[in-house]
Structure formats: structure tokens, C-alpha cells
Amino acid sequence: xxxxxxxxIAGLVTITCTVAExxxxxxxxxxxxxxxxxxxxxxxxxxxxxxxxxxxSAFLGQQVxxxxxxxxxxxxxxxxxxxxxxxxxTILMGTIAALAINPTLYGNLPFDPxxxxxxxxxxxxxxxxxxxxxxxxxxxxxxxxxxxKAKPGQLxxxxxxxxxxxxxxxxxxxxxxxxxxxxxPYQGGGPAMNALLGGQIQLxxxxxxxxxxxxxxxxxxxxAATTLARASVMPELPTIAESGLxxxxxxxxxGIVVPARTPKTIIARLNAETVKALNAPDLKALFQTQGxxxxxxxxxxxxxxxxxxxxxxxxxxKAAGAKAS
Numbered sequence: 001x002x003x004x005x006x007x008x009i010a011g012l013v014t015i016t017c018t019v020a021e022x023x024x025x026x027x028x029x030x031x032x033x034x035x036x037x038x039x040x041x042x043x044x045x046x047x048x049x050x051x052x053x054x055x056x057s058a059f060l061g062q063q064v065x066x067x068x069x070x071x072x073x074x075x076x077x078x079x080x081x082x083x084x085x086x087x088x089x090t091i092l093m094g095t096i097a098a099l100a101i102n103p104t105l106y107g108n109l110p111f112d113p114x115x116x117x118x119x120x121x122x123x124x125x126x127x128x129x130x131x132x133x134x135x136x137x138x139x140x141x142x143x144x145x146x147x148x149k150a151k152p153g154q155l156x157x158x159x160x161x162x163x164x165x166x167x168x169x170x171x172x173x174x175x176x177x178x179x180x181x182x183x184x185p186y187q188g189g190g191p192a193m194n195a196l197l198g199g200q201i202q203l204x205x206x207x208x209x210x211x212x213x214x215x216x217x218x219x220x221x222x223x224a225a226t227t228l229a230r231a232s233v234m235p236e237l238p239t240i241a242e243s244g245l246x247x248x249x250x251x252x253x254x255g256i257v258v259p260a261r262t263p264k265t266i267i268a269r270l271n272a273e274t275v276k277a278l279n280a281p282d283l284k285a286l287f288q289t290q291g292x293x294x295x296x297x298x299x300x301x302x303x304x305x306x307x308x309x310x311x312x313x314x315x316x317x318k319a320a321g322a323k324a325s
Contacts, residue, residue, distance in 0.1 A: 028088050028266050029062040035256075036067050036081055036092040038074030039160050042190025044207030044292070045074075048124055048254050049093040051286055055277035060269075070187040073161035074098030075109060082111045086261035088270060093123065094257045097164040100309035104317045105163045106324045113310070118262050119302040121274040122255035124292040127231040128165055129211040130223040130240060132203040133196065141224050141243035144203070148179035155181045156201040158192035162324045165252040166192065168313065169205035169226050175320045176245045196220060207252060208233050208291020226250040233291030253295070253309075255302050271299055 033056070037049045046068065053064040069077035078098040084090035099113045111117070130141070138144040148155050159166030162185045170183055184201050186192040193210045195201050197219060204211070205226055212233055215222040224240045225231040228249045240248040256274055258267065275296040277283055287294055 028269060029060050031089060032063045032065055033060065033088070034067050034090045035064050036069055036077040036090065038069060038071070038077035038092075038095065038098060040070045040186075040188030040190055041068055042193075042210070043160055043188040044126060044209040044252065044290070045093055045095055045160075045254055046188070046190070047209045047290055048287075048292060051283055052093070052123060052256075052274065052277050055280060055283060056273055059273040059276060070161075072098075072106075073102060073163035073167070073185075075102055075106070075163075078113070078117075079110055081257070082116045082259060084259055086259035086263075088258060088262055088266035090259075091120070091270065092117075092257050093254055095164065095254050096252060096309060096313075097161065099255075099257065099306050101165075101168055101313045101317070102163040102324070103310060104314040105168075105322060113257075114303075114307060116260050117257045118260045118267060119299045119306060120256040120258055120267055120270045121278075121299065122253060122295045122297055122302040122305060123274070123278065124254055124287060125295050126208055126252045126254075126290075126292045127225040127227040127229075128169055128205045128250060128252050129208055129215070129225055129231060129234065129237065129291075130169075130203065130205050131196070131211050131215065131220045132223060133199065134219070134221055135199075136202050136221070138223065139221065141238075141240055141245065144223060145177045145179055145244065148177070148181055152180040153182055155203065156184050157181050157203045157205065158184045158186055158195050158201040159205065160189040160192055160207075161185045161187065165226070165250045166205045166207075168316070168322075169250040171320050171322045172248060172250060172316060173205075173240070173245070175316075176248060205250070212291055226252075231291055232293060233288065253305075255295075255306075267299055 056064045074097045081092040157170045189210045214220045278294040278296040
């Protein structure tokens with residue numbers, strides 16, 4: 001349906017014209033919104049999505065329902081979004097995995113994150129935390145490197161799935177340290193942490209949201225942060241870069257995207273309400289406890305960041321010869 005408007009011709013005659021903007025853009029949202037999450041409940045992506053969805057429900061006047069579609073490190077949920085109607089009623093809490101890493105790691109994805117998706121707003125940045133079982137005889141990055149070299153292939157690290165920063169952090173670690181560890185993918189950060197707590201794996205490059213509570217409870221040991229700057233939620237932990245692997249940087253981020261054909265008016269509305277949510281004092285306080293740093297901005301800024309991350313991780317993945325199996 002097309003929305004009419006009045007047009008003035010030569011200052012004398014008024015006629016009815018049409019514009020390309022669909023009527024539903026002006027009425028948006030007209031029903032509940034589905035927010036896809038590409039991982040199981042309990043991980044950093046899920047925690048972020050549910051907090052923002054609650055705010056958006058109030059701001060948009062329609063319920064925003066989180067729909068967990070785990071699989072392929074976010075690929076399954078992203079493909080679902082690409083096939084959805086471009087009317088703003090299906091959105092995705094995208095991650096660095098599906099939006100920046102997987103295009104190179106997989107090489108044959110049924111979607112192109114630049115061509116098939118439209119950025120709405122980056123949500124948060126987050127440092128992952130390298131954590132180990134208390135029984136693992138390593139209290140530093142140097143200890144872990146020595147242990148991994150003494151037992152090549154015997155240290156198992158879990159992740160939220162192939163292509164996530166938890167996985168690629170391990171790839172980068174092996175590349176820079178000259179070690180060989182075994183990757184064990186799960187369907188989300190929550191299941192990976194449960195596997196660590198159960199002794200099925202020895203370490204995880206975990207999101208702060210899943211790692212910090214367990215570190216504080218004394219169930220696992222925090223070793224280092226994966227970003228160049230120390231994690232704001234645990235500043236006492238050194239970074240991997242300052243602990244013997246200079247240049248190590250694996251920033252974990254999430255952000256909202258929609259199908260590429262979504263009207264700009266809808267994207268603008270979603271961006272405005274998402275930025276409003278990210279600036280809300282109570283949400284900022286919640287994210288701080290989870291080790292998440294809000295990163296509100298424009299769709300254009302988020303789009304440029306996605307492209308830069310695709311290029312950065314492509315170099316790392318190709319240099320390491322990593323491929324999704």
C-alpha cells in the first residue's frame with residue numbers, strides 16, 4: 001500500500017502524488033516484533049538481547065519477543081532474518097561471528113552481511129575473558145602457553161560455536177603463541193560455560209557475562225582479557241596482549257540489523273529507540289555488571305564498523321588457515 005501526499009505544481013495546482021514509502025512504515029510497529037538471537041539462552045548475546053528487548057517493548061508500544069535460533073555461530077538466525085519480510089517486525093541481535101567472521105571462515109554462506117542486511121545500531125562492546133578450570137595448573141598466559149606446548153592438542157577450549165570470538169580467540173592464541181589446542185564448539189556461551197564447570201573442557205574465551213559470576217564464585221580462574229584494553233568489569237586482570245602476546249585483540253560486539261530492503265524510516269525509528277535504550281541509566285548499570293559497554297551510534301557508523309571488522313578478521317583467518325568444518 002502506498003501513502004499519498006499533496007504536491008504543488010508551479011505554485012498554482014495541487015494534485016495527489018505518491019511516494020515510494022509504504023504505508024506500514026508510518027504505522028510501524030503494527031504488531032509484536034521478533035528479535036532473533038543466534039545462540040542458546042544464557043550467553044552474552046542472549047543477555048544483551050533480552051535487556052534491550054524489554055526497553056524497546058516499552059518505547060515502541062509493541063512487545064519485542066526474543067527468539068533463540070541457535071546454530072552455525074549465528075548463521076541460522078541470520079539466514080532466517082534474510083528471508084523475513086523487510087517490514088521491521090523481524091530483527092536480529094547480530095554478532096561479530098555471523099556479521100564479520102563467518103563470511104571468511106565458511107566461505108559459502110547463503111547470505112552476504114553487507115548486501116543482504118541493513119545495520120540499525122551497534123549495541124555493545126565486550127571483552128572476552130580467558131578462564132580455566134581451577135584444576136588446570138596455569139595462573140597466567142605464560143603458564144598456559146607452556147602447558148599447551150607440553151601437551152599439544154590435549155587442552156580443549158570451548159566456545160559458543162564455530163566462528164564466534166570464543167573460537168577465533170583460540171585460533172589467534174595458537175597462531176601467536178605457537179601452540180595447538182583443540183576447539184570444542186557448543187550452541188552458545190551458556191552451554192560452553194556449563195561444559196567447563198563440568199570438567200568436560202579445560203578453558204574458554206568466555207563473554208564477561210558468563211565468566212565473571214563464576215570467577216567471583218571461585219568456580220573457575222580468570223587469566224586475562226582478550227581486548228587491547230582491560231575489561232572494565234575486571235580491571236585487575238591483565239590483557240593477553242600485555243601478558244606475552246603483543247597485538248592480541250579480540251573485541252566481542254553485538255548489534256541490531258534488519259533485512260536490506262527495510263524502509264529507512266523504520267530503520268531510523270529502530271535506531272532512535274535503541275540508542276535511547278542504550279543511554280538509559282538502569283540499562284547502563286545492568287550492562288556494567290555484565291562487562292558490556294554500550295556503543296550507541298548511527299546506522300552508518302555501525303555499517304562502516306562491520307565492513308572494517310570483516311576486513312580485519314579475514315586477514316587473521318586466512319593467515320591462520322582456519323576453516324569451518
